[in-house]
Amino acid sequence: MANYGRSVQTIRLFIIAFLAFGFLLIFSVSGDQEPETKSLVDQVTPEYATGFTVEYHDDYKVVTVSNPWRGSDELYTYVLVNRDDTPPSLGKGEEVIEIPSERFVSLSSTHLPYLPILGITDCLKGTINPDTISTPEVLNLIQEGKVADVSGGGTGMATGINMEKMIELDPDLVMTYATGLAEYDTHPKLQEAGIPVVVNAEYMEEHPLGRAEWIKFISVFFNKEKEANEYFETIKNDYLSLEKSVAALSTENPTVFLGNNRQGTWYMAGGNSYVAKLLNDAGADYLWSDDQTTGSIPLDFEVVYDTALDADYWLNPGTAKKLKELLGEDARYSDFAAVKSDTIYNNNARMNNGGGNDYWETGVAHPEIILKDLIKIFHPEIVPDHNLVYYQHLE
Incomplete structure (x- = not known):
């Protein structure tokens, strides 16, 4: 009987242990299965940017770019698939991009400041117009010969690309911008050559945080x-x-106005533009704020003269670095109250030897610093310890 009792007790212990193991197994499996897709922490959702969306699926992402240039209704859709994974069935116009990129080429300097922030600077293998670049980490790679110049033979927006050099680099991703003008756009040529290319439309964003959000x-x-x-x-x-x-x-x-007279035309930023938003947020009364334009407005000198003659501030007057240089452009400038009160500031404090203006490079990634500069100009009591970074006073 004693042996029988011990046997029953052993069986009971075995059953209890078995059940306990079963419960642990169930909870363990359910815990492992819960994160089927990427956690919300590792997903991005635009808050201010309006030009792109990202959809997350179990083993791929879908990125859509809308409004890639002014007046365009085209959509660019990219299906991002991890290397060695089988891509899903594609819809019309969708392109597969293998990720993560390891051999990256950027055709705009506005993309470059985000590379060190994301910890991916070493992925950069090529860019254009390296002499105009300001991002320090990228400049170091260029000086070390690790980033190639893929510029074509043109200048400015018509720089173009060296297709022979590009093919030699064999990038797994090229990021560019589009204008809708064949003489400037590079993505059609890259697509024809079978090189993976995506269009980045950050320059179309009207809110400063919207542009920065393209990171x-x-x-x-x-x-x-x-x-x-x-x-x-x-x-x-x-x-x-x-x-x-x-x-x-x-x-x-x-009150404030912008720009300068260039060959008989004064280009003023529209009231719904990126720059106008910055001025408003910095506590300035932009004299063209009622305009609904998102781009620039071509105006006659006389129109600007009549409207801005008594304005308190004059900002972004072309390329001038000294007041004498600015006044040498047009003798009529001396009539403006901003000249008489010595309140002219330009956003070219960080120009490099190649003609690149860092306001349009790292400044795009740091709208909070540009805003602080503008507040320092208009309302210095708010940021008493701030020194101007992208702006300078014309003396």
Whole structure:
């Protein structure tokens, strides 16, 4: 009987142990199966940018670029698939891009500041117009001979690309921009050559944070969404905090106008433009704020003269670095109140020897610093310890 009792007890212990193991196995399996897709932390969702969307699926991403240039209704859709994975069935116009990119070529300097932020600078293998680049980490790679110049024979927007050099580099991703003009656009030629290319349309964004948010677009091609989210959240909070400080002011906003007279035409930023948004957020009364244009407005000198003669500030007057240089362009400039009150500032404090203006490079990635510069100009009491970074006073 004693042996029988011990046997029953042994059986009971075995059953209890078996059940306990079963419960542990169930919870373990359910825990492993829960994150079927990427966690929300590793996904990006645009808040301010309106030109791209990202959809996440179990083993691929779909990135869509809309409004790639002014007046365009074209869509570019990219299906991002991890290397060695089988891509899904494609819809009309969809292109497969293998990720993460390891041999990257950028055809715009505005993409470059995001590379060190995302920790992917070493992936860069080629770019254009290297003499105009300002991003330090990229300049180091260029000087070390690790980044090739793929510029064509043209200049400015018509620089073009050296297709022979591009094919030699064998990139797995080229990022460019589009204008809708055949003489400037490079993506059709790259597509014909079978080179993976995507269109980045950040320059179409009207909100400064919207432009900076294209770091999220770049991040998805490198699986660096987490880093992009962290960076954007930081600069967004800084920007909004500054904007809130300005909104709390009870003083009257100073008036401001932009640009300069070039060969008989004065190009003024539209009231719905990127620059106009910055001025508004910095607490300035932009004299063309009622205009609905997102681009530039061509005006006669007389129109600007009549409207802006008594304005408190004059910003972004072309390429001038000294007041004497600016006044040498047109003797009538001396009539403006901003000249008499010595309140002219230009956004060319960080020009390099190759003619590149860092305002349009790292400045795009740092709208919070540009905003702080503008607040320093219009309302210095809000940021007393700030020194101008992208702007300089014309003396």
